[in-house]
Amino acid sequence: MSTSIHLSRFRKWLLASPPIEFAIGQLRNLLVGAIRQGPVPQHVAFVMDGNRRFARTHGIETVEGHNLGFEALARILEVCYKSGVKVVTIYAFSIENFKRSKFEVDALMELARVQLSQMVQHGEILDRYGAKVRVLGRLDLLRPDVLAAVDRAVDMTSGNGNCILNICFPYTSRDEITSAVRQTVAEYSQPLPSSRPSTTSSRSPFSETHITQNIRAQAQVVKGEDVPSDTETASQSSAEGGASKHNLPNGVYENGSSFSSSSTLHLAGQPDTTNGKAAVSEPTPGKESHVFMSPETITRQTLSDHLFTYDNPPLDLLVRTSGVERLSDFMLWQCHEDTEIVFLDILWPDFDLWHFMPVLLGWQRRISKSKKNPDAEGNFDGDTSDCVEESNGKVKDL
Amino acid sequence: MVSQRDKELFRDDVRSRGTKLSAADRENLLRPYLPDPSDLPRRPPQRRKKASRRTPIRTFIKSQLHLLTYTVIHIIFGIISRLTLSYHAVVDRIFAIIYYHHRTPELIRKDVKSLKRLPEHLSVILSLRKEDDALAILMDEVAELAAWSVSSGIPVLSVYEKTGVLKSCIPVLYQAIMSKLSSYYGSPAQQPALRLFAPHHPIYNQQQGVAPSNTHNDNTLTILLLSATDGRETFVDLTKTLAEMSQSGKLSPEDITMELVDAEISEITTQPTQTTTSASLDRTTMGPSHNVSLVKPEPDLLLVFGPFLKLDGYPPWHIRLTEMFCTGGRSSGITNCDEAVEYHGFLRGLWHYAGAQMRFGR
Numbered sequence: 001m002s003t004s005i006h007l008s009r010f011r012k013w014l015l016a017s018p019p020i021e022f023a024i025g026q027l028r029n030l031l032v033g034a035i036r037q038g039p040v041p042q043h044v045a046f047v048m049d050g051n052r053r054f055a056r057t058h059g060i061e062t063v064e065g066h067n068l069g070f071e072a073l074a075r076i077l078e079v080c081y082k083s084g085v086k087v088v089t090i091y092a093f094s095i096e097n098f099k100r101s102k103f104e105v106d107a108l109m110e111l112a113r114v115q116l117s118q119m120v121q122h123g124e125i126l127d128r129y130g131a132k133v134r135v136l137g138r139l140d141l142l143r144p145d146v147l148a149a150v151d152r153a154v155d156m157t158s159g160n161g162n163c164i165l166n167i168c169f170p171y172t173s174r175d176e177i178t179s180a181v182r183q184t185v186a187e188y189s190q191p192l193p194s195s196r197p198s199t200t201s202s203r204s205p206f207s208e209t210h211i212t213q214n215i216r217a218q219a220q221v222v223k224g225e226d227v228p229s230d231t232e233t234a235s236q237s238s239a240e241g242g243a244s245k246h247n248l249p250n251g252v253y254e255n256g257s258s259f260s261s262s263s264t265l266h267l268a269g270q271p272d273t274t275n276g277k278a279a280v281s282e283p284t285p286g287k288e289s290h291v292f293m294s295p296e297t298i299t300r301q302t303l304s305d306h307l308f309t310y311d312n313p314p315l316d317l318l319v320r321t322s323g324v325e326r327l328s329d330f331m332l333w334q335c336h337e338d339t340e341i342v343f344l345d346i347l348w349p350d351f352d353l354w355h356f357m358p359v360l361l362g363w364q365r366r367i368s369k370s371k372k373n374p375d376a377e378g379n380f381d382g383d384t385s386d387c388v389e390e391s392n393g394k395v396k397d398l
Numbered sequence: 399m400v401s402q403r404d405k406e407l408f409r410d411d412v413r414s415r416g417t418k419l420s421a422a423d424r425e426n427l428l429r430p431y432l433p434d435p436s437d438l439p440r441r442p443p444q445r446r447k448k449a450s451r452r453t454p455i456r457t458f459i460k461s462q463l464h465l466l467t468y469t470v471i472h473i474i475f476g477i478i479s480r481l482t483l484s485y486h487a488v489v490d491r492i493f494a495i496i497y498y499h500h501r502t503p504e505l506i507r508k509d510v511k512s513l514k515r516l517p518e519h520l521s522v523i524l525s526l527r528k529e530d531d532a533l534a535i536l537m538d539e540v541a542e543l544a545a546w547s548v549s550s551g552i553p554v555l556s557v558y559e560k561t562g563v564l565k566s567c568i569p570v571l572y573q574a575i576m577s578k579l580s581s582y583y584g585s586p587a588q589q590p591a592l593r594l595f596a597p598h599h600p601i602y603n604q605q606q607g608v609a610p611s612n613t614h615n616d617n618t619l620t621i622l623l624l625s626a627t628d629g630r631e632t633f634v635d636l637t638k639t640l641a642e643m644s645q646s647g648k649l650s651p652e653d654i655t656m657e658l659v660d661a662e663i664s665e666i667t668t669q670p671t672q673t674t675t676s677a678s679l680d681r682t683t684m685g686p687s688h689n690v691s692l693v694k695p696e697p698d699l700l701l702v703f704g705p706f707l708k709l710d711g712y713p714p715w716h717i718r719l720t721e722m723f724c725t726g727g728r729s730s731g732i733t734n735c736d737e738a739v740e741y742h743g744f745l746r747g748l749w750h751y752a753g754a755q756m757r758f759g760r
Contacts, residue, residue: 033460034467067409174718178656181637186651189644295641300630303637325722325750332714336629341707341722361475366706 041316050322050347131163136308137171503549517698541578562625590617
């Protein structure tokens with residue numbers, strides 16, 4: 001037993017001795033420089049899992065485990081940025097984590113506050129080397145003093161270089177998606193600022209109101225005295241689900257950005273009263289009505305643009321330590337397409353270049369292979385809809 | 399590589415909540431580890447001139463050295479990964495011999511009997527191949543998986559295939575699965591009941607002749623077919639509907655909560671449309687639907703039959719706590735990335751799931 005203690009102490013001494021330390025440092029630099037030569041993932045995400053278990057197995061306090069985890073994070077960030085990764089996203093704290101013991105939550109908050117406020121003190125160095133720091137998540141759940149530190153750090157680094165560090169602080173992916181949906185809806189329910197005639201004339205040479213008037217005139221000619229008022233016609237016809245004679249105005253409205261009666265046709269299940277209401281409020285030219293962007297213009301990109309990671313490159317690699325093989329509400333939307341997910345059976349404080357290296361190499365190997373042979377697995381470009389059509393086409397072709 | 403002495407200094411500082419060292423001390427501590435400012439890509443011009451004039455040869459040698467190291471590392475890594483691949487291939491073959499189902503449900507049940515837990519909802523990601531009979535192969539794989547799942551006692555199987563080609567041929571797929579089940583279970587009376595559906599599609603279970611009550615087997619298997627359009631596209635549809643409602647003043651953006659989104663998204667995968675004719679968006683009917691939810695919306699285990707773990711457009715909402723297991727690649731060459739759906743891969747996934755500990759909230 002004593003020999004092993006002596007041995008480990010000797011090992012520690014040897015590793016801490018200046019020449020060995022220097023050699024290892026040089027080796028690290030060499031490896032990182034080598035990784036730089038190939039394709040490098042642009043956006044890497046880490047789930048820093050295993051700090052508590054590390055503390056338990058090593059017989060130290062949980063807080064110490066988190067401190068060591070922070071050191072591991074610093075090491076990995078160094079590797080990532082030196083090898084050319086643009087964006088690193090880390091999962092620091094989940095909204096679910098508030099359920100943990102108050103002591104641990106407080107300690108984590110304190111760690112974050114201390115590190116962020118220390119960072120702010122080194123303004124000059126940060127400006128020279130710094131990455132942009134962003135904190136993603138529900139900031140309203142934070143304590144005021146932590147929030148102040150977060151705000152200062154984010155403000156200070158917002159003008160910095162081209163590397164980004166996303167810290168997901170109280171974050172869950174479901175919350176992120178929900179707030180993206182909410183924001184999109186809020187944005188689309190803001191009436192357009194400009195008045196209707198100007199927007200119409202800028203978009204197309206035809207005037208909507210003119211066409212509507214023409215059609216009304218026609219309808220009155222056809223129907224004669226049947227129709228008591230113009231408003232009634234419009235509302236009835238669209239409530240019926242779009243009579244054929246009104247195809248023309250419907251088509252015109254669909255081109256425009258207004259909330260048109262044609263888009264209500266898609267709502268098969270919606271009660272008829274709203275269809276009528278919407279239609280009444282829309283095509284009446286005299287009444288001052290709100291004009292909205294058409295919801296049909298919402299795409300996947302719209303939603304992606306409302307996520308916290310709206311301006312980051314797509315996630316290329318997600319690494320989760322400690323052998324737990326699930327995402328735990330992290331980057332659900334972002335992981336979705338070509339992200340390679342890697343689960344490593346190692347605790348986060350132990351995580352270092354030596355464990356990250358095989359992951360990076362495997363990724364580089366796959367990417368350079370798929371570049372050589374774009375049909376192979378792991379094709380890198382193109383979005384889903386194109387891929388679907390492409391692969392359909394391929395099936396037919398081959 | 400931070401030296402031991404500096405590490406200790408830093409740790410002391412952290413322990414005392416950052417009071418021990420002043421900002422200048424910390425900068426001094428940090429300075430040796432910062433890269434040379436001239437190495438930065440965004441350096442000011444006058445510095446670059448100076449730096450490149452100072453060490454042109456050294457920079458060249460350094461980059462050549464890095465390139466050489468890159469090549470060497472990748473050669474070594476390539477050899478190692480080939481070796482591991484072939485090792486795994488051998489192990490796979492051994493497993494395939496030891497564990498073979500022989501189309502006997504009893505054998506499959508025996509294989510999973512010792513497991514502590516089984517997923518209630520198993521999800522698999524399959525991919526369409528590029529051969530001529532890709533669809534036939536895919537359907538056969540689904541049928542095999544269905545047979546294994548029902549034999550091992552998994553009540554719900556969801557199959558994700560990106561293009562959604564399976565959804566267009568549900569009746570044929572139903573026949574394929576039924577014939578597979580009959581090869582496992584024998585006479586139709588002993589076969590488990592099968593329900594097959596996809597989002598926005600009605601449930602497909604033929605009730606020709608054999609009423610489900612007089613079968614001897616009371617197992618039921620529900621198969622859910624998913625495709626890429628059930629992923630992000632669903633959220634787009636939901637947002638469109640919500641935006642329309644908000645524009646007509648029936649809903650304010652603050653009403654959109656996680657619970658609402660969860661309920662709406664879950665409904666799509668758990669409740670098939672009742673009428674055969676309308677495959678349209680019926681989730682806008684907000685009224686309380688009395689459909690029993692057939693499927694637990696969150697899969698417990700996700701099996702990826704592919705060389706590496708990639709979700710490939712899988713619906714994002716429900717995989718929050720899903721265990722993921724990749725059966726691993728046997729694709730040694732570049733061209734044949736065919737991942738056979740094999741019984742031992744399925745079984746390994748189940749073992750893995752039983753061994754994993756479940757912790758909520760990370």
